[in-house]
Amino acid sequence: MHINLTPEALLVQLGYTKSEQTLKQINDIISNTDGLERFSQHIPSFSHALAVEKGFIAMSNSEDHLKIKCEEDSSADNLSAFTSLVKHWAEKYKLELKKVENKNTYYILGQH
Numbered sequence: 001m002h003i004n005l006t007p008e009a010l011l012v013q014l015g016y017t018k019s020e021q022t023l024k025q026i027n028d029i030i031s032n033t034d035g036l037e038r039f040s041q042h043i044p045s046f047s048h049a050l051a052v053e054k055g056f057i058a059m060s061n062s063e064d065h066l067k068i069k070c071e072e073d074s075s076a077d078n079l080s081a082f083t084s085l086v087k088h089w090a091e092k093y094k095l096e097l098k099k100v101e102n103k104n105t106y107y108i109l110g111q112h
Contacts, residue, residue: 005040013044014057014066025059032064034110039093046089053082055104063107068097070104079104 007026008018016022030036043066047057054071070082086106090097096109 005043010040010043013047014059016059022059025064028064029059029066033066033108034096034112036108036110038111039095042089042093049085049089050082053078053085055082055085060107065098065107065109068106068108072104074104 005013007023007030010030011018011022011026016026043057050056050068050070054074055069056071057066057068060067068086070079074082082104086097089095090106094111096112097106098109099106
């Protein structure tokens with residue numbers, strides 16, 4: 001079964017309130033992320049898994065991409081588990097990620 005998340009549903013899953021600005025931002029992200037429609041239905045479960053390691057998925061304010069981020073005050077154990085989880089998810093769904101230098105943040109560029 002394939003579930004396709006609408007832009008509005010994706011906003012809700014990520015914890016955003018629907019507004020003209022957030023709807024424009026998520027639509028820009030969708031059109032700028034190769035293959036997002038093929039893995040978007042897995043974003044909610046990935047987001048829940050990340051939360052256990054103090055991580056989350058959010059819309060970037062600086063790039064038209066979703067970002068995966070770990071809270072700054074995370075312990076070494078959390079960071080290690082967070083990084084493993086991100087790498088596993090990226091491999092499983094064949095995602096191209098861009099790591100932000102010196103931060104525990106990744107941009108989801110799309111599928112390769």
